Amino acid sequence: MTKKVGLIIGSTRPTRISPSIARWLQAQVAQPELAVDLLDLATINLPFLNEPAMPADHHYEHASTQQWSALVQSYDAFILLFPQYNWGYPAPLKNALDTLYQEWLGKPVSLVSYGGHGGFQAALGMQLVVRGLKMPLLTNNLQISLQKSWFNADGQFTDVDLALAPYAAEARQLGAELRHKLA
Template sequence: MAKLAIIIASTRPNRVGLPVAQWIETEARTHGGFDEVELIDLLEVDLPFMNEPHHPRLRNYQFQHTKDWSARIDAADAFVFVMPEYNYGFTAPLKNAIDYLNHEWAYKPVGLVSYGGVAAGTRAAQMIKQVVTTLKMTPLFEAVSIPFVHQFLDEEEGLTPNDVMVSSAKAMFDELKRVAEALRPLREPS
């Protein structure tokens, strides 16, 4: 059994991340490489700014919201971060959500679906690779980068991808499955 968690990084009103994530969730389910696909919306998770008194590596969580977040991330075998680019970087809610935990992220691959204007969120994608590798995650080369994202959006239809986006998503899911399986022995309790 392999579980994929897709995390929506944007929490602001009128965000583009929701329709992008709904499309990538559909692609993940169509792909069929994961037995379970969970869409996690950081707006709904609503983690306060890091408020745990102990370092996350100790897993000595005091608050229920952290215990719940830990269980959701621990249960996943692979991730996709659906993320915009804010001022050449990734979102503060995503960084906060990552920083709440430590061991739960380790030895799991992460695919990046970025979106924006001309740069398609790729600068944010590059920045987050430094963060996730520190947590022993494996960021994939295969990614989905959506330039000028608004051209693909319709209020009634959601996101309508082009062929490049669809083939990029398939390549990303193929590699996520392969790397998640390769890393599985490292995730087993020692």
């Protein structure tokens, strides 16, 4: 039976590079018995913490929260992809996590951060968040260090496959770990 992994794109900036990284990562991690779907927070209608009740109560009044809850429940594990912003993670990703609670419990998660120095500080902060959500952190968590030479004048990858090639083996190991963990 095929297991489902949700790869959440945590940046919503108009000039973001995360969709390119996400498609590359999806291709590296996916396997015949492991489907990896891209969940782009830029296209998911998720207002900022607008529910009157605490997420742990699981009483959702708004259709946007109910839809997000159903989507998250449909996955067996998650990969969170996010850049480092001022040593932290993006607010839309934190909002997406904080909007729910029970839906995340026990679901394995990998953190894939990127930035000038791999997004280490953002990943460190996110580790505390997923621990609070009772999500088991996988051992394979990529930290992608960006180099200016990888990008064109518009700030987009000139060749994402070439740029991220040094991370391919680690990404494939993540796929193998997910397959083993979800078997």
